[in-house]
Amino acid sequence: MPRKLLVSSFLFAALTCAPALAAPVTAAPPRDRHKQVDAHFSQWNSKTAPGCAVGISRDGVLDYARGYGMADLEHDAPVTPRSVFSIASISKQFTAFSIGLLAQEGKLSLDDDIRKYVPELPAYGKTLTLAHLMHHTNGLREQGQLLNLAGWRGDDVSTEADILWALSRQRGVNFEPGAEVLYGNAAYTLLAVVVRRVSGQSLQAFAHERIFKPLGMSDTRFREDHTELFPRRAWGYTSRDGGGWRLSISNSAHYGAGNLFSTVGDMLKWEQNLLDARVGGQALVALVRTSGRLNDGTVTGYGGGLRLMGYRGLDMVSHDGMDGGFRTEALLFPAQRVAIVTLCNSGLIDASVLARKVADVYLGAHLKDELPPAVKMAETELAALAGDYWSPLTDEVVRLEFKDGALRQVGVPTAFVPMGDGAFRPGESMHVWRFSSPRELSIRDAWPTTRPFVRVTEPKPTASALAAFAGQYRSDEVDMTYTVRVADGKLAIRWPRRDEVVLEAVGGDRFAGSLGAVTFTRAASGGVDGLTISNRRLRRFRAERLQRAEAVRAASAAGN
Structure with a gap:
């Protein structure tokens, strides 16, 4: 069989053994659909660059699977449908499903307070439930950004214990649980902890026994050890300054929010389970495919690790992923019983766009043009x-x-x-x-x-006024001291083991940089007494300004 159609026989068995719940309503896709799919991926079909694997099933039957580009540039290994990728945040649905299995057995409730299982977390005054975690309505600050502010570098190994350390020190949240929806990773790391503490098994072992093995997903596993190797593994890459490629892989040794590895074939088996419910039953599949709601009843469009937002007039269940050089997307159109999985190993590839282009090929007769037209403006x-x-x-x-x-x-x-x-x-x-x-x-x-x-209408501070912000600032929430200085007419902030961040004046006491918004706060006397850092997933993280004697001690302790 040609490599481009290399799919093992167990995939066909797994995709066809479950009875269909309803006849598909999809009009026949075009006869040249495979050529059209190849055309969309042609840019990445190279022997000198990373690429993608794509898999498409219709009504539980595999329709097409192919690899494009290279899985391992160092060893000249091409991408095939059996290449194993990090699927990044697509992992979340398996964590949510595991929580649902435990809820089915009466071992926990989605209304339970997370502190029942993770008592080391602080009490924020409002109950934070497992449902809040599952639906991203929890308000927790983003775990990776907390580690960044604590001095972790991007290639450092981070563990579950590190995440719990950071979360347990937080004195505030982004918002009151249930008030908003904001995607983040800390919630799903905590849900993995809950699975272990309730079941007595790691999430890796639990998911293998209860989900992956029954569905025949033999190439799927959560990675517990960041040094673990897998057969047929695709490595993540990003572009290198001056040309070429460099490795871009996560060193995280925790999972739940990510760190699941799989193939397009295994993922199509899972997509079929979201239709036919061989594992978990229809009640559990319905649970993860049901949107969460805010306190005011607003539907969020996010279920149990699944996005429930439509595409061009069709209902769609989906999730994307991004971790290091991996870009992934899984789409399921329930009414049409069409599943599309795109797994890529380059940070330059938009797997979500490619998956939707494949959907356009297969479902074009059903799709509407929902994009509002452009108008001219002077x-x-x-x-x-x-x-x-x-x-x-x-x-x-x-x-x-x-x-x-x-x-x-x-x-x-x-x-x-x-x-x-x-x-x-x-x-x-x-x-x-x-x-x-x-x-x-x-x-x-x-x-x-x-x-x-x-x-922002406040005037920007003059060059001479910047000196008032210089000094050292301390956050006990991540056990870190930050140094703010004036450099080349601009403010810059640095802390141990991290590159200095230049801050652009926005107006008044507000600045912006790669950290997000940095706002200096003032005491009643008018003097600067602290700063806050805010961005999309981390709000009003505060550091208090140190007095001179404290600053000297802090600098000495940090080796600044």
Whole structure:
């Protein structure tokens, strides 16, 4: 059998043994569909670059599977349908399903307080339930960013104990549980801890016994040891300055939010289970395919590790993943009984876009054009909207510029497309950025929580005024001291083991950099007494300014 169609026989058996719940309603896809799929992946079908594997099933029957590009550049190993990829955040649905299996057995309830199982977490005044964790309505700060602020480098090994250490020290959350929906990873790391503490098995062992083995997913496993090797493994890559490729892989030794490895064949078996419920039964499949709700009843569009947002007029169950050089996407169209899995090992490839292009090929007869048309705006009107905007809800800063005839976010190449009535979309996205006036902006992305922003109008500090912010700042929440200094006419912040971050003045006491928004706070006397750091997944993280004697001791202890 040719390599491009290399799929082991057990995949066909697993995809066809379960009875269909309903006849598919899909019109026959075009006869040349495989050629069309190949055309979409042709850019990545190289013997000198990483690539992707794609798998498509229709009504439980494998329709096409192929690999493009290289799984291992060092050993000249091509991608095949049996290549094993890190599927990154697609892992979350298996963690949620494991929690659901334990709930079915009466061993826990989704309404349980997380502190019943992880008592080392602080009490925030409001009950934080397992359902809050599962549906991303928990408000926990992003675990990776906390480790970053604690001095971890990107290639450091991080463990479950490290995550629990950081979370247990936090004095605040991004928002009250149930008030908003905000995607994050800490919740699913905690759910993996719950599985172990309730079942007596690691999530790896539990999922293998209860999910992967019954479904014949023999190439799927959670990775407990970051040094573990797998047969037919695809390595993650990103581009190298000056040309070529370099490895880009996670060294995390914890899982639940990610760190699951699989193949397109195994993932198609799982997608079929989300239809036919061989494992877990229809009640559990319905649970993970049911959206969470906010305290006010708003539907979030996120179930148990599954996004429940449609695509071009069709219901779709999906999830994407991004970890190191891996980019992944799994789409399921329940009514049409079509599943598409795209696993890529390059940070330059958008697996989500590719998976949707495959959906366009297979389901084109059913799809609607939902993208609002562009309208023309005068360049003077567009230029008037450029500026810096701050959100009183999230404490974020977004910076907009007029460049090359279009409105854009600073540092992001995608142009904003005007849609009329003050609304814009970034490129082909369905996200809506709406100006109610040149001073007020609201952002609505894939989540139902709209973020309000107001234009920053305070003057930027003069070069001489920057010295007032220089000093050392201490956060006990991550046991770290930060040094702020003036360098080349700008503020910069650094801390042990991390590269210095340059801060661009936004206005008043507010600055922006790769950390997000950095806002200096003042005491009643008017003197600077601390700073906060805020971005999309971490809000108002505070560090207190140290007095001179304290700063000297802190610098000595940190080796600054």
